[in-house]
Amino acid sequence: MDVQNAFLHGISKLVSQVLFIHCQHWVQLVESRLFLICEGNDEAAICDLKHFLNTYFKIKDLGPLKYFLGVVVARSRSGITICQRKYTLDLLEEAGLLGAKPAKFPMEQTLKLNPMDGDLPRRPHLNAVLCLICYLKNAPGQGLLFPTHSSLKLMAYCDTDWAGC
Template sequence: MVKQGFKQSQSDHTLFTKKRGDKITCLIIYLDDMIITGDDNEEIQSLRENLVKEFAMKDLGALKYFLGIKVLRSRHGIFLRQKKYVLDLLAETGLLECKPAETPMITNHGLKIEEGVDLADRERYQRLVGKLIYLSHTRPDITYAVGVVS
């Protein structure tokens, strides 16, 4: 990608960008999946052609689903959803029947260890917090609560 004039992001090493004038092309790669986007149609077409020459690949068309995030388009914009991810997480934790809360956590609430109470399974707790962090990409309303528990 660097040979083709793209710059690798320092904050996300899977993201490559190329600017030409006031236009930009972005490529993000995760294992064997990639997303190409931007407003430079000429550069996007050139990138596709060069990638096909180098790699055996298939164009799946407009993005619909990526890393557990569903991409929906309407005349109002592009929307990201993780409904299946949420349902799987609720099933894993036994909370499928839970009721939604408008405010998932009281502001400035601190966590503390209570005497005489069994500690949670550390690995399971960390795994669930990691899943909640990933969920907060499309649910910024839970970011505060996830930050507290993490």
């Protein structure tokens, strides 16, 4: 949706109030400049949200989301898939790494970056970024699937050497 004058009227506060109203439904909002993405599995809740926002702001519904900030959104019966394949390939091309060998790991496990390492630009930092970009080459089309019929559970894991930081 294109929301005009959203920031002037405090859309963040309004959106947080709306999310509490629709907390029993899966509704996700992402704020970016003057655009608001509203996706979910409950069409009635989305329609209510659009109507509510339209009472405070002049909005324009741009239809189903297909592409936004480098992310391709695809819908199917199995769910919603998001992927950054084009963005990843553009990044590889811009870095001149389309022909490079893919890396097996995002960076060396024992790598310790220091703000004082090397001359400007920091060569170890640049090498770490180039290694990360080569890692993306392994699966540029990898994406996320949000299944239609699933109890969405967000879990996070971290395997970091905190003592070595």
